[in-house]
Every structure is written in structure tokens, then in C-alpha cells.
Amino acid sequence: MIGKKLTTVAIIGGGPGGLGTAIALSELPFLHVTLYEQNPEPREAGAGISLSTNAWKILDLLGASDGVKGGSKSNTHQRNAFTGKILNVSKKPENSAADSRGAIRARRTRLQSALLARVPEGVIQYNKKLVSLENLKEGGVLLQFKDGTEVTVDLVVGADGIRSNVRRILFPDHQLHFTGNTAFRVLVPKSSLAHLPDITHATAWWWGETGHTYFSEVDDESENPDGLFEITVRSYHEPEIPGKTVAWGIPATNERVASRVSEFDQRVKDAIDVVPEGQWREFAGYAGPRLDKITGWDKVVLIGDASHPLSGAFGSGATFAMEDGWILARALERSQLSSHSLPDALEIFEQIRSPYYARMYKHLDEAGKSIQAIKKESKDFDEFLKAKIEHFLYGDKDFIYKNDIAKVWNDYGTAENSDKHVD
Template identity: 30%
Template sequence: MILIIGAGLGGLVTAIALARAGLPVAVFEAAGSLRETGAGLTLGRGAQHVFRDLGLQGDVAARACPAGSLPFLHWRSARLLMGAPDPGDGTPDDGQADIVRHMYRADLQAVLLDHAARLGVAIHTGKRLTGLDQDGDGVTARFGDESIARASLLVGADGVRSAVRAILHPGDAPRFTGHVAYRFLVPRAAAAPFMGLGRSAIFIGPKRTFNRYTMQGGNVVNCAGLAETGEEVPEGWSLPASVAEVAAAFPDWHGDVTGLIGQAQSIIKWGLYDRTPLPRWSQGRVTLLGDAAHAMLPFLGMGAAMAIEDGWALARCLALEPDVGRALDRYEAARRERCETMQAMSRRQGEMTQAMDPDALVPAAVPMANQALMGFDPVAAGV
């Protein structure tokens, strides 16, 4: 049995990939229920190659929107700085094109939960990990409800504040990056007057980024304003912010930005944290993936994709290599360099796009223009 801690996107993809490979797996989630949380997310091309390999892409694409060329616009004038206008209407495609797509996180979660259920994957909720012990034969996990579980391998897919990582590396806390994200949704009708520049747009300016795009067939606009701040802000989905606070963070920005902010009904304020790279993700029969291993800033929109790619690679290594230690060595060899590069380049992307003078942006120099980085196919590369 392989035990996965965390029923987020990375954990669910890992469970599906393991089950499809015929390996027994169970998921243990700290939350008391599998609530639909989150806003929009960008699905990078690598993640969608994984979905195709696992037979998920048709269901994913049916709920996603093709992302176009991700146009970057001047914060005040809306002058096009990079990319091309996105004329899409939010209508899903068949998922076959090798392009970036946008999707509501809750919709992706629903697709993954459905496929996990079809494969018979057990998902246990209300299981907060409090400790673990290893020996030569396996791992014993202990939970807050005084239950235990025994497995040949334990996978920490439990996010930036990973309980698994905290046990493996005491005192290694997430670090606040000096950025806060304001996230909110606007219905199509209310957003319509502020969408004349296309289905998606990323406004960049001094120490600020405002990203907006449609989801759910064009019926909802996902908005995310990222701002540098000197105030340390907690991470999570429970801290509210007011329209006035967000408006004050984006003063004098283009009317489409301020107009969408004015239409916000419920805003979540989210501190952005990342992780110092570890010398190894694995200890014995325990390993990490996704944000638990390499949390990164969102400027490349690749955090979810990295967790999805990790899950596929780990499952593939375990299917190919019956010895757990050798399988984990193979997994890290396949993933560490890419993930650490993406972590560094996500930070670099933010530094470049939030420069004081966006007119000085050199499109060819930004990490997002690197096709080898952004267009990587983990399935074709193999493990």
C-alpha cells in the first residue's frame, strides 16, 4: 500500500496514476470534508500531457478554456507589451491542441475525484497527520484522531505547510515572499464592460500584477491582483479583504482593472510563501511532491502543473522500479532540476514583470518566453 497525505491536485493525480498502474493506494486528507476551494488556475502544457496519458484530458478540457497567448498589458495604458490579444469566447475545445488552458480549481478537483472514485481509490478525510515512524519494511502514519495507517511508502502531497515536511525537517518553515494575492470572481454580466481587451489579460506595473481571465465557459471572470507588501500576510482561503483595500493597492490603474475590482463581491487575501530547496525530497520510505517539496511564486502560473507532473513521474518510477529506494532516487533525478529551475524562474518572472518601468520589458528575455521551460512534455521525456 502507498499512502498519500493530502487530497489536493497533486495528491489526487498521484493516486490516479498509481491506481492505473495497478499499485494499491489510499489518500488521507486533514480536512473534514472535500470542500470545493480555490479560484482559477492555469494548466500548463506539461500538466495536460499528463492528463492525456492518464485518460483525463477529455473531461478536463470540457471544463477548461483555451488560454490564447497570455497577453501582457501596460498597467495604465493597456498597451500590448508581450504576447497577442486573446479573442476567445471561453468555449471549451477538445483538448488535443498543445496549448495552455484556464480552469476553475473546483472543476478540476471534481474531475479528479470522479476518476479516483472510478478506480476505487479510498480517500479518508479528517486525518490530520501528527507523526510517522519508519523501519526497513514500511512506514506507520499517526493521525490526530488516534488512528494509524501502515504502508510501504508515504507521499507528502500536503501543500506549502506540509505536515510531512515538518516531520522530516523540523524548523524548516515556509518563507514569506513579500507578496500578497487578492483573489475574486466576477460574473460575466457584471464583468462585461471591462472585458473589451479580450478573454484574458495580464496587466503589469510597478510592484503589481493584475491577471484576469474567463472560466466555466466564459460565465465567470477569475481575477487575481498580486502586490508587493511590507506586511506579512497569512496563507489560506479564510482571510477576507475589502474592495477599498484592493482598490488602494491598484490606484490609477487601467479602467478595466479598477472596474473589475469595483464589481468584486467576496475577496480573499492570500500571503504568498515559498520554500527553500531541500538537498533531498526523500528520506527512507517517505517523499514529497508539489508545494510540499518546491512551493513557488505564481508569476509563471506553473505551481499546479509542477505538482501534477510530479505525481505522474513518481507513479511511473514506482511502477517501473519495485525497490522503493531506487524508485525514489529515480523520481528525484527526473524532477528536481526542472522544479528548482521553475521555482527560480517564477521568482525571476515576477521581478521582471513588476519592474518599476514596464516599458523596459524585453519579451524575449522573460522566463515565460522560454519554450523549452514552458512547453516541456514530462511524458515524452520519461523517467
């Protein structure tokens, strides 16, 4: 029962989801929280990260929003990658009704640093790669790490990303598959691209048939007028090579990246050529089917990409994971205050978050079918792109980007109390 003694919690993974969960859970006095990170020091893979209203809501709750700055996405262009033709311009007001901070693109390391600053001292242990979990009959979970460390805890939080070891152990029949989608990412000084027309003046997507290129500032101009600029080249139909090590942040040559945009507009190719050799990092896309349950053994819970392996489909995975951690804290808090059991807390978490992820999978399934239909009906590539942009990028996803996680929790409590009153 929660409340009779300190409940021990092991968080596996030190990305934004794990850090956010550590912050939220560490505020509860009846928990003893330890975060285990496999890297020997804080490290964040990738380049930029998009933050919208949903991100600001959860960062405010975690006390970390003031530390996150980035480039505004208020002026976003959609282009034909072959001709450079502008197909859509989205000029969003800097101060929206939902949140005055608007949508930004920030360095991933900036988000990580803001969260790290909020994690209590002594909570994180580095160089701890999880090897196995064992469901103990007498209670708890036994964790074994590569360095030989063993620990038994009451609750395990799998925050270890899309290639989650916790998920693999908990649900061994669940399999990921390579999507064929690979991203090549880099950050370069904005000044190195200043001589190129139409590259640095706006956030922009340059759409091709077998891939696209994304350009965006990741620094706030008021802080750093000559900050860093992100370039991401995404290829849709990469071959899977059996036995090849999964590409996740591994170096990629300039030639390899340039070959993916060889037919694109010269401005895109010139931007790729600016990048110094050895700077590109490659990230292979993996995804998996929806999990019917995101908790198990009545003492293990999956959050973020570990719970919904969607290969970054909505570009908001870090926010989802932080939301998960905060809801988990609220569920544990409610169970402790009402003297309910740990399984009851996990069931609350399941009831709130699992349907949310199911809605995302449904959205992707419907969008995929619609895009195929649009492709068949379109007269030319520009017409197809315009329809794709309107339907897929600017379709109704307010349930994601304007999600207010505190309201979600309050609504759950209101509904639960109403049900009890009816009974």
C-alpha cells in the same frame, strides 16, 4: 522488497497532485493506496488555473483531460496598469503544433472534479489531518492524525502543498519565508463586467509598480456563453505581521482589495467595484530554498509544491505535481518488475524530478537578476515593462510548458539501458 506483498501507500493531501498520484498508483496491482485529506469533503481553494501542453500531456495519461474545459488564452494582452496602454499582444493559434487544445484558464474546481472522477472508490478518506510521522526501525512509517487515527504504511507521499506537514517533519531545518507577495482572487459572472470597456474581451495582465491585476475567462464559451470570469489582484510588498494567522483562502474586504489598485486605470478600479462584498479570498505567498533531496527515510517522497516551495512562480504547480505522481508510479512499477527495492524506486524518482526543479530555481535566480538590471537601464516605466514582459513572461520556458512527461520517462529508460549496455 516490492512484489512479495501488497505495498501500502499513504498519500497526504487531496489537491490535484494527490488525486493524480492516487489515480496513477491505484492502477498498479501490487499497491494498496489510501489518500488522506484534512478537509471534511472535497474542496479546492483559489479561482482559476492555467493549463498548457504539459498539463494536457499528463491529464491524458491520467484519463482526465476530457473533463477539463476552460477559457482560451489565445488572445493575451499586457498593459500598463496606470495608463491602460497595451504593451504587448500575444495571439497564439488555437491549434498549436504542440497540442490542438491550446492554453486555457479553467476553474480549479473543474480540474479537481475531473480527477476525482478517476480516483477509485474507497481510496480517499476525509477529515484526516496529519499530526506526525514516525520512521519505524522495524520498517514502515507510523502516521498519526488529529482524530486519533493511527496507521502504518510502507510508503508516504507528501502531496500536502507549499505548507507541507510531511516536509516539515522530514526536513525540520527547512524554513519557509513570507515573500511579501499576496494574491486576492475571485470569480464573478462575466456578464457583471460586460459594461466595462476592455475588460472581458481578452486575457489581460495590467502591470503596476507594486502589483498587478489579472483578468481571464475560466469557462469555455461553447459550453457556457455567460460563464465565470476571474479577477486576481496581486500585491508585491505586503508587510508580514508577526503572529498573524497565515492568509490562505481567508475572506478579504472590498476596501482592502481596492486599496491595492487605487492608482490603477479607472477600468481596473471599476472591475474591482463590481465584486459583491465577501467574495474575495486572500492568499499569502510563501517560498523556501531548494531541497537537495525530495525523498527521505527511504520511504517518504515529496511531490508538487511540497517538494519545491516556489510560491506558484510558474503558474503550473498542479501540473508539476501530477507529473510527479505519474513518474513515481512508473518508478515503482519498474522496481517491482525487476524485483528491486522501494529505496531504488525512490532513487529513480529523485534522479528524474529533482534536477527538473533545480532547473526552475536556476531560472528564477537568473530572471531576478536580469529584471533588476533591466530596471536600472530602462528610461521609463513602459520601457521597463516591455523588457520585463519579453524577458520574464515570454522567455524560454518550453522545458516547463511543453514538457512531455511520457517522453521524459522513455528517455530515462533509454539512457539507463544504454548505460547498462556500455557496462
